[in-house]
Amino acid sequence: MIDFIKNRKYAYIFFAILLFISWGSLILFGLKPGMDFIGGSVLELKLNSNQIDQNFIEETYKEYGYQNVSIALNGDDNLTIRSVDVNEENHQQIIQKIKEKYNNVEEMRFESFGPVIGKELRDKSIKAIILVLIGIIIYLSWAFRQVSKPMASWRYGVTAILALIHDVSIPTGLYALFGHLNGLEIDSNFVVAILVILGFSVHDTIVVFDRIREKLKTHPTLDFKGVINESINETIRRSVFTSLTLLFVLLALLIFGPPSLFYFTLTLIVGTFFGTYSSIFIASPLLYDWYLFLQKNKNKQGKNLKGKK
Amino acid sequence: MKENSKNLLIVGIILVLSIVAGLFAYGQLSFLPNWFKAPYRLGLDLSGGTRLIYEADLNQVAVNDRESAMNGLRDVIERRVNLFGVSEPRVEVVKVGDSYRLSVELAGIKDINQAIEMIGETPYLEFREQRSEEETNKILEEQKNNNPEYLFVDPYFVPSEPQLTGQYLKSAKLDFDPNTYEPVVSLEFNEEGAKIFSQLTQENIGKVLAIYLDGQPISLPVVQEQINEGKAQITGKFTADEAKKLVESLNAGALPVPITLISQQSIGALQGEFFLKLSIKAGIIGLIVVIIFMIFIYGKLGLFASLALIIYTILNLTIFKLIPVTLSLSGIAGFILSIGMAVDANILIFERYREEIKLGLNKKRAIEEGFRRAWPSIRDSNVSSIITCLVLYNFTSSMVKGFSLTLLIGVLTSMFTAITITRSFLKAFIK
Numbered sequence: 001m002i003d004f005i006k007n008r009k010y011a012y013i014f015f016a017i018l019l020f021i022s023w024g025s026l027i028l029f030g031l032k033p034g035m036d037f038i039g040g041s042v043l044e045l046k047l048n049s050n051q052i053d054q055n056f057i058e059e060t061y062k063e064y065g066y067q068n069v070s071i072a073l074n075g076d077d078n079l080t081i082r083s084v085d086v087n088e089e090n091h092q093q094i095i096q097k098i099k100e101k102y103n104n105v106e107e108m109r110f111e112s113f114g115p116v117i118g119k120e121l122r123d124k125s126i127k128a129i130i131l132v133l134i135g136i137i138i139y140l141s142w143a144f145r146q147v148s149k150p151m152a153s154w155r156y157g158v159t160a161i162l163a164l165i166h167d168v169s170i171p172t173g174l175y176a177l178f179g180h181l182n183g184l185e186i187d188s189n190f191v192v193a194i195l196v197i198l199g200f201s202v203h204d205t206i207v208v209f210d211r212i213r214e215k216l217k218t219h220p221t222l223d224f225k226g227v228i229n230e231s232i233n234e235t236i237r238r239s240v241f242t243s244l245t246l247l248f249v250l251l252a253l254l255i256f257g258p259p260s261l262f263y264f265t266l267t268l269i270v271g272t273f274f275g276t277y278s279s280i281f282i283a284s285p286l287l288y289d290w291y292l293f294l295q296k297n298k299n300k301q302g303k304n305l306k307g308k309k
Numbered sequence: 310m311k312e313n314s315k316n317l318l319i320v321g322i323i324l325v326l327s328i329v330a331g332l333f334a335y336g337q338l339s340f341l342p343n344w345f346k347a348p349y350r351l352g353l354d355l356s357g358g359t360r361l362i363y364e365a366d367l368n369q370v371a372v373n374d375r376e377s378a379m380n381g382l383r384d385v386i387e388r389r390v391n392l393f394g395v396s397e398p399r400v401e402v403v404k405v406g407d408s409y410r411l412s413v414e415l416a417g418i419k420d421i422n423q424a425i426e427m428i429g430e431t432p433y434l435e436f437r438e439q440r441s442e443e444e445t446n447k448i449l450e451e452q453k454n455n456n457p458e459y460l461f462v463d464p465y466f467v468p469s470e471p472q473l474t475g476q477y478l479k480s481a482k483l484d485f486d487p488n489t490y491e492p493v494v495s496l497e498f499n500e501e502g503a504k505i506f507s508q509l510t511q512e513n514i515g516k517v518l519a520i521y522l523d524g525q526p527i528s529l530p531v532v533q534e535q536i537n538e539g540k541a542q543i544t545g546k547f548t549a550d551e552a553k554k555l556v557e558s559l560n561a562g563a564l565p566v567p568i569t570l571i572s573q574q575s576i577g578a579l580q581g582e583f584f585l586k587l588s589i590k591a592g593i594i595g596l597i598v599v600i601i602f603m604i605f606i607y608g609k610l611g612l613f614a615s616l617a618l619i620i621y622t623i624l625n626l627t628i629f630k631l632i633p634v635t636l637s638l639s640g641i642a643g644f645i646l647s648i649g650m651a652v653d654a655n656i657l658i659f660e661r662y663r664e665e666i667k668l669g670l671n672k673k674r675a676i677e678e679g680f681r682r683a684w685p686s687i688r689d690s691n692v693s694s695i696i697t698c699l700v701l702y703n704f705t706s707s708m709v710k711g712f713s714l715t716l717l718i719g720v721l722t723s724m725f726t727a728i729t730i731t732r733s734f735l736k737a738f739i740k
Contacts, residue, residue, distance in 0.1 A: 124704045
């Protein structure tokens with residue numbers, strides 16, 4: 001049996017470093033909202049081995065009044081051009097100009113969202129996040145309605161939420177970091193990934209807490225530390241295995257799947273990994289430390305009472 | 310012994326049904342009946358195509374009439390889009406807060422520019438007079454001879470003289486005849502329109518005064534009498550629905566709703582096809598790795614769980630095809646994700662089983678206990694996934710909807726396959 005409580009210091013240190021990097025990136029760099037959320041356009045061209053002069057493209061866009069154009073070459077045959085939203089008339093003329101110069105360039109994709117749509121999607125995403133959080137809190141309070149020993153049930157819930165914050169912080173921090181390093185933007189897929197992670201990892205934590213609850217009833221002689229340790233050891237296989245099967249399909253999707261799902265899948269992988277990690281190494285030890293803290297306070301109070309008497 | 314043969318029979322039925330479902334899901338063998346070969350419905354990002362979103366300016370329309378005005382507009386645009394010969398165009402009215410949008414999806418279309426131009430045009434409503442019989446015959450004759458001059462001439466009707474168009478029509482509404490209770494369509498012209506209408510009805514008594522929208526006839530009423538006040542009724546045998554549709558079409562021509570394009574997405578068919586192939590490959594590889602893992606960890610039990618997982622995959626594909634679910638890229642991602650989650654229930658059950666074996670139960674009892682005691686955790690884990698799916702489905706864009714829908718279907722069917730089907734296998738084969 002592994003003693004998770006005794007070695008929790010290392011888990012905490014690891015956890016602190018990760019949180020430091022995540023929050024640090026978030027505060028320093030912030031998140032870059034993508035086209036989904038603020039409006040904008042993207043044009044993807046298949047070059048068919050044309051050597052394209054990027055300045056020419058920039059100039060063409062400028063001619064129609066689009067100043068901030070970012071151009072990226074993906075592989076050697078795919079050019080992505082981003083700018084603010086472009087109306088259809090200008091889009092056609094820009095395409096025509098490009099085709100006049102390089103006649104066998106093909107248009108693979110063109111998307112243009114006005115800022116109205118972006119704002120709407122942003123509002124919807126915020127709503128969705130709030131609703132999922134409310135749902136999870138209701139679910140947690142329902143799941144822990146019966147535990148009361150040796151701590152009130154709401155403390156289990158709060159600990160689970162702390163673990164959740166950890167799980168979500170890491171992928172979010174990763175986005176901030178990647179946003180700074182290579183311009184990764186958050187889009188609605190990111191929001192979906194975060195919400196899915198929330199759903200998964202809350203359950204992983206509940207599984208351990210559930211076992212703790214059961215053990216407290218069936219083994220009343222065991223101390224809290226022993227209960228926690230046994231519970232983690234008994235549930236670790238299923239936590240790890242259920243996450244592994246998910247990680248297998250996600251890795252397959254990351255390696256072999258379409259490039260447009262790359263970051264979505266990566267977010268899910270990071271979230272699943274750290275969600276499982278936190279429910280094993282962070283959530284239950286945290287519960288134990290809270291318990292110790294309460295015990296200490298209780299003892300102090302006891303002494304004080306005696307003193308007054 | 311008797312119970313065992315019953316269990317084997319159940320397993321046999323499951324396998325036969327799965328094979329049939331599998332053939333339906335695959336659908337590409339020549340000996341299969343045609344309805345097996347129905348294709349999956351692919352989203353625009355996989356089939357290639359364009360999605361256009363228009364904002365409608367309804368300031369000129371009374372609040373109560375907006376819904377109907379949008380329906381009229383949708384029908385007009387649907388008709389135009391159909392002229393392009395697009396397969397299954399989808400034109401939908403979307404209400405966002407107080408504003409109305411029109412979402413137009415065109416699969417596999419090359420010349421988007423032309424489509425956008427056509428969609429953006431104001432609907433054109435006009436009244437047309439009947440041609441004389443000689444004229445009609447002459448035009449039909451010429452058309453038979455492929456005379457290019459006559460090829461696009463309407464042989465039966467000609468735009469009225471003086472012209473009576475949508476701008477003279479004030480409004481149309483659905484009424485019911487007070488005596489017969491049959492639906493009638495009431496028209497009201499403005500002052501100038503009333504004069505023209507009076508003249509036209511006078512000249513055309515007993516003849517058809519056709520109403521055309523965008524060059525297509527929408528109603529062919531026969532003039533009964535001269536109508537002076539600028540108020541007319543179209544009666545006849547139509548159902549309330551038909552009459553309502555006609556009202557909407559008339560109003561679309563009378564009260565044009567200006568629309569502006571606010572968002573556009575075009576995806577080339579080649580890229581969609583390529584992404585689809587990659588996703589299928591990733592899904593198959595993921596499935597195989599999960600199967601290897603399950604067999605490696607749980608041996609015989611894992612083998613049965615894997616069989617249930619394959620049935621799960623087939624069942625889901627069958628459901629996608631039957632409903633049909635529009636499969637976008639994110640929808641397929643949701644499905645692949647659900648493959649990784651579908652064995653979760655099995656893992657929970659098998660881990661419980663191990664614990665029960667350790668406590669000294671025999672295999673058969675341990676399996677029963679495993680199923681029984683793992684059930685609350687299975688239920689709980691699915692509850693949190695279902696919450697997420699429902700919220701995502703209701704609060705996000707159409708692309709994300711695909712993801713949450715396939716994931717939701719996956720969570721629900723996996724409860725069935727991982728529990729019921731695996732249990733049937735174990736009952737029959739583990740002694």
